[in-house]
Amino acid sequence: MPIREATTEDWPRIWPFWHRIVAAGETYTWDPDTSREDARALWMAPGKRVFVAEDASGAVVGSAYVGPNYGGPAKAVANAGFMVDPDRTGQGVGRSLAEHVLHTAEADGYRAMVFNAVVETNPAVKLWTSLGFTIVGTIPDAYDHPMHGRVGLHVMHRAL
Numbered sequence: 399m400p401i402r403e404a405t406t407e408d409w410p411r412i413w414p415f416w417h418r419i420v421a422a423g424e425t426y427t428w429d430p431d432t433s434r435e436d437a438r439a440l441w442m443a444p445g446k447r448v449f450v451a452e453d454a455s456g457a458v459v460g461s462a463y464v465g466p467n468y469g470g471p472a473k474a475v476a477n478a479g480f481m482v483d484p485d486r487t488g489q490g491v492g493r494s495l496a497e498h499v500l501h502t503a504e505a506d507g508y509r510a511m512v513f514n515a516v517v518e519t520n521p522a523v524k525l526w527t528s529l530g531f532t533i534v535g536t537i538p539d540a541y542d543h544p545m546h547g548r549v550g551l552h553v554m555h556r557a558l
């Protein structure tokens with residue numbers, strides 16, 4: 399699956415699934431009513447490396463970013479975000495993006511990666527643990543899930 403650095407021209411192809419995922423309110427702590435412009439600023443912010451995954455036809459089927467989680471003396475700890483078109487789940491897009499981002503983060507000199515708020519009911523928790531992430535803590539009842547009610551948010555870590 400081709401994965402490449404995103405360009406500003408990719409945002410209109412990322413936005414439809416970004417919006418669909420965030421509006422569902424099941425996996426991200428961002429406001430479900432985030433505007434297209436604010437979403438672009440969140441996802442494609444300066445300091446982040448943003449990637450897109452394409453299928454054989456060239457359609458963007460997923461996106462990910464990596465950047466520093468902290469600054470100063472802790473700047474070697476990365477953070478990342480991942481979105482896969484819901485119509486393409488179960489096809490290995492998330493795993494391909496994750497492996498690409500982990501490799502990129504290590505090559506860029508990061509020593510670890512942290513996810514600050516993984517909704518504990520998110521199916522991606524299984525992917526992250528299979529890639530060596532551990533749950534270092536859970537903030538109980540921190541997320542108001544539309545189907546499960548109050549659920550926890552995991553903080554996950556992996557050394558690179």
